[in-house]
Amino acid sequence: MRQTAAYFLAQLKRAARLLPGQILVDLAVCVCVGALACLLVTQGAAAAEGSRYRIGMVGDLSDSYLGFGIAAVQETDDSRFMVELVPMSEQEAEEAFLRGELYAVMRVPEGLMESIIYGENDRLITYTATQGQQGLGTMVMGEITDLASTLVTCSQSAIYAMQRVLLDQGRGEETGRETDKLNLALINLVLARGGFGEVEVLGYGDGLSLELYYFSGMILLFLMLSGLLNSALFVHGNGAFSSFLKARGVGAFRQILGEYLAYLLLVTVGLAVLCLPLGFGLERGLFRIPEWEGMGAAPFLAFLPVLFPVAVLFAALQFFLFEAAEGIVNGILLQLICGIGMGYLSGYFYPSAFFPEKMQSLGAFLPSGAAARFVQAGVLGKIPAAAWGAVFLWLAVFLLLAAAVRKGRMK
Amino acid sequence: MRRGLMAGKRERQRFGCGEAARARRMGVFMEIEVTGIKKAYARKKVLMDITFSLGAGSCAAILGSNGSGKSTLLSILAGVRRADGGSFYVQGRPNETGRQADGRPARGQEETRPVPPRGTDLLRHPGQIPKVLGYVPQGDPLMEELTAWDNLRMWYDRETLKRELSEGALKLLGIDGFLKTPVRRMSGGMKKRLSIGCAVVSHPGILVLDEPSAALDPVCKENIREFLDGYRKEGGIVLMATHDAQDLELCNVCYVLKEGRLHPWRYDGDFHRLAEELCEKRGHSL
Numbered sequence: 001m002r003q004t005a006a007y008f009l010a011q012l013k014r015a016a017r018l019l020p021g022q023i024l025v026d027l028a029v030c031v032c033v034g035a036l037a038c039l040l041v042t043q044g045a046a047a048a049e050g051s052r053y054r055i056g057m058v059g060d061l062s063d064s065y066l067g068f069g070i071a072a073v074q075e076t077d078d079s080r081f082m083v084e085l086v087p088m089s090e091q092e093a094e095e096a097f098l099r100g101e102l103y104a105v106m107r108v109p110e111g112l113m114e115s116i117i118y119g120e121n122d123r124l125i126t127y128t129a130t131q132g133q134q135g136l137g138t139m140v141m142g143e144i145t146d147l148a149s150t151l152v153t154c155s156q157s158a159i160y161a162m163q164r165v166l167l168d169q170g171r172g173e174e175t176g177r178e179t180d181k182l183n184l185a186l187i188n189l190v191l192a193r194g195g196f197g198e199v200e201v202l203g204y205g206d207g208l209s210l211e212l213y214y215f216s217g218m219i220l221l222f223l224m225l226s227g228l229l230n231s232a233l234f235v236h237g238n239g240a241f242s243s244f245l246k247a248r249g250v251g252a253f254r255q256i257l258g259e260y261l262a263y264l265l266l267v268t269v270g271l272a273v274l275c276l277p278l279g280f281g282l283e284r285g286l287f288r289i290p291e292w293e294g295m296g297a298a299p300f301l302a303f304l305p306v307l308f309p310v311a312v313l314f315a316a317l318q319f320f321l322f323e324a325a326e327g328i329v330n331g332i333l334l335q336l337i338c339g340i341g342m343g344y345l346s347g348y349f350y351p352s353a354f355f356p357e358k359m360q361s362l363g364a365f366l367p368s369g370a371a372a373r374f375v376q377a378g379v380l381g382k383i384p385a386a387a388w389g390a391v392f393l394w395l396a397v398f399l400l401l402a403a404a405v406r407k408g409r410m411k
Numbered sequence: 412m413r414r415g416l417m418a419g420k421r422e423r424q425r426f427g428c429g430e431a432a433r434a435r436r437m438g439v440f441m442e443i444e445v446t447g448i449k450k451a452y453a454r455k456k457v458l459m460d461i462t463f464s465l466g467a468g469s470c471a472a473i474l475g476s477n478g479s480g481k482s483t484l485l486s487i488l489a490g491v492r493r494a495d496g497g498s499f500y501v502q503g504r505p506n507e508t509g510r511q512a513d514g515r516p517a518r519g520q521e522e523t524r525p526v527p528p529r530g531t532d533l534l535r536h537p538g539q540i541p542k543v544l545g546y547v548p549q550g551d552p553l554m555e556e557l558t559a560w561d562n563l564r565m566w567y568d569r570e571t572l573k574r575e576l577s578e579g580a581l582k583l584l585g586i587d588g589f590l591k592t593p594v595r596r597m598s599g600g601m602k603k604r605l606s607i608g609c610a611v612v613s614h615p616g617i618l619v620l621d622e623p624s625a626a627l628d629p630v631c632k633e634n635i636r637e638f639l640d641g642y643r644k645e646g647g648i649v650l651m652a653t654h655d656a657q658d659l660e661l662c663n664v665c666y667v668l669k670e671g672r673l674h675p676w677r678y679d680g681d682f683h684r685l686a687e688e689l690c691e692k693r694g695h696s697l
Binding site: 007013018243 | 486489492493544546547548549550551552553556564565566606609
């Protein structure tokens with residue numbers, strides 16, 4: 001045991017010698033990861049809040065009631081946040097569609113209004129979209145078309161029907177007033193449509209906001225890829241040293257333990273380096289996380305202990321990958337492939353809910369998924385025993401595998 | 412003067428003559444006995460029935476072509492690899508090892524050489540091996556980023572290290588001259604001496620070296636040979652795998668490892684004949 005401790009101390013000395021350069025590299029990577037995080041959050045927020053489907057409306061839009069209906073949809077309905085209806089000529093629509101500026105073209109057939117007035121309703125609005133597959137966008141567009149049909153055609157049908165009834169009853173002078181009243185009633189109906197149902201936003205990953213989701217995802221990704229930064233510790237590894245240690249009574253598992261603890265030190269320092277600018281940014285309000293709004297860096301500091309078990313797990317994963325790979329270059333490549341692949345599957349880049357169910361299950365099973373669940377639970381303040389168990393199980397698996405590889409190599 | 416000669420005569424009568432006798436006169440009684448060691452990698456049998464014994468003060472060379480199993484044999488004896496069969500016994504008297512006839516510690520040895528309990532098969536109890544055997548593998552078992560001092564501190568406590576540097580084996584190896592040098596800036600000879608320095612930490616009675624003079628210049632080789640010669644003369648047992656003709660001058664026993672078996676070889680200074688023997692077995696010509 002004394003020799004294991006001595007070996008660990010020697011490894012610590014090595015790690016300490018590598019630290020200054022290591023910190024510089026960590027800082028450089030922090031900047032890159034931070035930029036990526038900002039990009040993702042900005043894009044995600046735009047996708048969630050700002051971007052709208054632009055739909056060109058062509059055909060017979062001359063009827064005043066149709067124009068009024070479109071204006072009502074665009075100005076008052078909740079769908080205005082998602083859809084922009086742009087009246088344009090057939091030629092303009094075709095060009096814009098080919099340029100990719102339009103998501104779809106909605107064609108109102110000639111005589112639609114007359115058809116509606118006479119109750120024939122035999123003219124259909126045609127909808128041409130750029131995507132044929134049954135995606136989210138197509139589904140939304142289907143809904144929008146239904147909505148437009150319902151609001152525009154049904155409301156106009158109601159108005160024309162009312163006008164005909166009034167004329168038939170000899171109350172032609174009331175037509176204007178009653179039409180206004182019905183229009184107002186329909187507008188009120190449209191305005192109140194948002195209150196028909198209650199929308200509950202669960203958020204990503206057990207209820208985190210987009211910002212916090214990506215924030216934790218980026219920290220996890222950094223930890224996952226920190227093996228690339230800490231590879232210096234493995235540059236001078238040689239088989240002779242392992243054999244010598246074994247001959248001196250330090251077996252494979254004790255070798256791995258001594259080296260792993262030193263490696264963990266480097267990973268922890270890297271994490272600390274990452275946390276400094278993040279904490280500073282939160283304290284100064286340089287970026288905002290809705291859950292931590294107005295609380296400065298305090299919630300982040302409280303969140304840090306949650307990251308340590310994850311750092312311990314990822315350090316073991318990286319250590320195993322370096323041990324399993326032949327040579328430092330292969331080790332770095334393996335780190336990169338595994339880091340990005342596992343991070344992607346476990347939803348570090350995009351919320352895992354976007355993926356098919358089987359991929360979600362795989363992503364959750366992977367060590368990266370176990371880490372993500374652990375961190376997300378930690379942010380919410382309660383980490384279940386299963387999350388702890390998964391982290392420590394993977395930790396044990398990686399250390400034992402690394403020891404087995406070392407032992408096999410010595411044999 | 413006459414009393415001194417008489418005492419010398421009495422010692423010669425008691426212990427006999429030659430290197431082993433000289434070692435016994437110094438109080439070191441250590442022998443190794445290796446019997447029937449076997450090792451196979453997958454289906455390839457590398458070692459078959461390796462049997463030999465060496466007494467105190469012996470220096471044995473194991474010769475053989477590349478891939479003949481020399482390193483495998485040494486690493487099995489060092490406890491790094493596991494043999495498929497066989498035994499490895501080390502015998503000695505713990506109260507007398509490492510001490511001269513008058514009871515004083517042998518030169519350069521403040522502590523006695525440890526020996527395992529009688530009748531312990533070291534292949535079955537590899538935990539005993541580090542106490543009796545120092546192993547220097549083919550590469551340099553050193554941490555490149557650290558200095559010689561840091562590397563040695565991993566194995567020696569501070570006091571012992573200082574003592575060894577001032578009057579022990581480390582002084583003989585000349586390590587005190589480059590203590591503060593990081594390993595990555597050391598020459599091959601320095602690294603080899605430092606490796607040996609790390610291996611002799613427990614004053615082992617047996618020193619196993621895998622090609623100790625490979626890729627070293629003549630001066631470095633000579634330094635290392637001097638150390639090994641002194642080590643052997645003080646009762647240590649040196650076992651080395653080598654391809655170097657000059658190393659054989661140091662050895663009083665030579666073995667050739669061919670087709671998994673160890674054959675005694677009488678080295679008569681004709682290295683060319685040895686090379687022919689090895690080539691013949693491999694189907695090559697010189």
